[in-house]
Structures are given as C-alpha cells and as structure tokens.
Amino acid sequence: MSTDFKMSTRSTVERYSTALVDLSRSIHAEPELAFAEHRSAAKVSGLLEAEGFEVERGVAGLDTAFTATYGSGELVLGLCAEYDALPEVGHACGHNVIAAAATGAALALREVADALGITVRVIGTPAEEVGGGKVLLLERGVFDGVALSMMVHPAPYEAIAARSLALxxxxxxxxxxxxxxxxxxxxxxxxxxxxxxxxxxxxxxxxxxxxxxxxxxxxxxxxxxxxxxxxxxxxxxxxxxxxxxxxxxxxxxxxxxxxxxxxxxxxxxxxxxVSPPYAELTPDQWLAEAYRRAAVELGRRPLSPEEELREKIGSTDMGNITRALPAIHPTIAIDCGDAVNHQHEFATACASASADRAVLDGALALAWTTIAAATDDRQRERLLGAVAGAS
Incomplete structure (x- = not known):
C-alpha cells in the first residue's frame, strides 16, 4: 500500500514539474523582504487555490501569511512555505525553492489524502530572515491541531537533522x-x-x-x-x-x-x-530518519549523522516549531560551487537546473516522509497523541 502511495505522489510531482519549477523561478525573479512578500505569497496561494485547496489569506493578522488546506483526515500535516528574500542579495537563501517544494508536496499528497486519512495544510510563513513569522503564527494559533510539520531548505550540503543556533x-x-x-x-x-x-x-x-x-x-x-x-x-x-x-x-x-x-x-x-527569539532546532528523530530514507531512495547523498554534528545552519524560526510539535527542517543540496547561503553566487544557484531538481526531489521526500508517518500505526498514534496532549 505504501508503495502505491509513493508511486502516485511521484507521478503527481512529475505531472506538475513545469508548474513547480516555474513557481520557484518566478519567486526568485521578484525577491521581496520580510512582511512585504505580497507577490510571492499570492503566487503560492494562488496556485494551490486553483488546484482545489481552501485558502485563507492574512492569517494571524499578517498580510503575507496564509493557509491552504485540503482534506479532512485527523492527522494534520503542516508544510511550511517560506518566500522572503534578503536585502541586496535577493534569494541567496533559496526560499523560492522552499516554497515550491512545499507546494509540490501538498499537490502530491492531495491525491492520496483521503486514503491516508490526512489533512494537508500549506502554511505560508513570511519573515524568516528577520521578524520571526513562524513564531508569530505559532503564538497566534495557526499551528494548533497540526500533528507534524516539515519544510526543506536548500544548502551547499544535504543534512537531515543538522543543528541550528538560537538567535x-x-x-x-x-x-x-x-x-x-x-x-x-x-x-x-x-x-x-x-x-x-x-x-x-x-x-x-x-x-x-x-x-x-x-x-x-x-x-x-x-x-x-x-x-x-x-x-x-x-x-x-x-x-x-x-x-x-x-x-x-x-x-x-x-x-x-x-x-x-x-x-x-x-x-x-x-x-x-527586532524579532522574537529563535529557538535551536530540535528535529523529531523518527521523522528525520524517515526523510533520510526517502532522500536516499531518490538518489541523494545526505551527510551521516556524525558529519551533521559538525555542521550548523545558522538560525531559523522553524526551531520554535520543532519545540512545539514533531517537525523537521532538512537541507537539500544544490550545485553552488564554493558559494554558501547569503552570497550572490548562491542566489544565482537557486535559479539553476540543480535548484529545479531540488524542488522536485524535496517535494517527493516531504511527501514520502508523510506517507511513512501516516501508514505506521505506532507513529500515527504518537503524532495524534501529541496533538491531544497539547490541546
């Protein structure tokens, strides 16, 4: 059964590959700063709305935040879509890839949501670079009822459960x-x-x-x-x-x-x-291992857990989400030469063929991780129990 779900999601991502790459490239071409991502948020939410998702814009009092929901299953997945850029260097952190991969995962899971008993929710999260959009959304109840949350972030290397710093x-x-x-x-x-x-x-x-x-x-x-x-x-x-x-x-x-x-x-x-404090990442280990298996199956080569201990990925407001509910924030490698995040060269790499592949692989890895959790009775019970305990 799990294999059927994976084949279905792969087929969907392939079917939408042009639309997803176009979405990533379009966001990249029009970088917008924190809390001013009007065009970017509209591009992501508009595509999801056209595909049958129920969209609510301006959630939690933030003009450029949104939710896009499909399905009615008891296990609620929150896919985080970032889309803010940096001053001067634009999308040198690759949030265009993050947004498009989350969208792709949502479209893929839409096809199997009823069979999996899940609700798919894309949460448009503004102002990650500064402003703490996810912290504000968390504090204002947007993550209430979400059983597990995920996103995937481009980087020079592939890390599943890398550390981040509190900020x-x-x-x-x-x-x-x-x-x-x-x-x-x-x-x-x-x-x-x-x-x-x-x-x-x-x-x-x-x-x-x-x-x-x-x-x-x-x-x-x-x-x-x-x-x-x-x-x-x-x-x-x-x-x-x-x-x-x-x-x-x-x-x-x-x-x-x-x-x-x-x-x-x-x-x-x-x-x-300037921003609410960002907590350090504390990724859910089971979800991280499920994502690792998915990434390897897709032909990607993540760092070993030992190598990950030597890497830090800066700071992210996703850390606050990982402290509130089971969540992961893996990185996905793109070909960027010697460049690193927040450099002009990395911004260029985030609109390359390698970044396009990261959008599609990232979407599938997130979808397959969700399938693994939804079809494992013990993990499903654990995730639902965490929601019940938090309510």
Missing part, C-alpha cells in the same frame, strides 16, 4: 545631544561615541564568550554629518548560541556592553527586540 535579534539606540563638532563639542553628548564604546566592549568580550556563542552586527545610523556631534545612533546585532539558555546569558552580557556605552558618554539608550 536574538536586537537593536540598540543611543540618544545624546547635538552640538557643533569644532566650535562647541563640549556642549554635545556624543551618541556615536556611545555606540563605539559598545562595539569595542562586545569585541573584547568575544574572547570570553561561551562555546557556541557569537555576536555579529551592523551600524544602521551613525550620525548626520561630521561637523555635528551625533545626537542619535543605532545598530542591530545578531546574538547566537547553542540553545535558548545560553542565549539568555549572552543577552545579559551584551546588554552590559550596551550599558557601558551609555555610562561612558552620558547618553541614554534603549534596546528593541
């Missing part, structure tokens, strides 16, 4: 007092100096950070003109750590550095959380 995305804003930089500098309170002190303090602190902790940042406002003492400055910092507990300790240390800048210069300051 805090913070903006610090200093306020001082302007004055003429030559005629009366003593009348000013220099917000630029406050930010410099904070950056130096963070740089010196790096030697003493715990293993797995790291800080990166950019200045977003440095002043208006060199002959004016800067009255206001700001910077955004990404704080990362192996887990949320370590992240909280890192936040306290960095806040002390922010405070040092204010104390040294007489400025006031505030810290604004």
């Amino acid at each position: 805090a995305d913070l903006e610090v804003r200093y306020t001082g007092k302007p004055s003429h930089a030559a005629a009366a500098p003593h009348r000013g309170v220099n917000a630029g100096d406050a930010l410099t002190v904070a950056q130096v303090a963070i740089g010196l602190a790096r030697q003493h950070l715990e293993p797995g902790q790291m800080v990166s940042g950019i200045v977003t406002k440095g002043g208006a003109a060199p002959n004016i003492i800067p009255a206001s400055t700001s910077a955004v910092f990404d704080l990362r750590a192996d887990d949320l507990d370590s992240l909280r300790r890192l936040e306290q240390r960095v806040d002390d550095c922010f405070h040092a800048g204010a104390l040294a210069t007489g400025c006031s300051y505030e810290v604004v959380r």
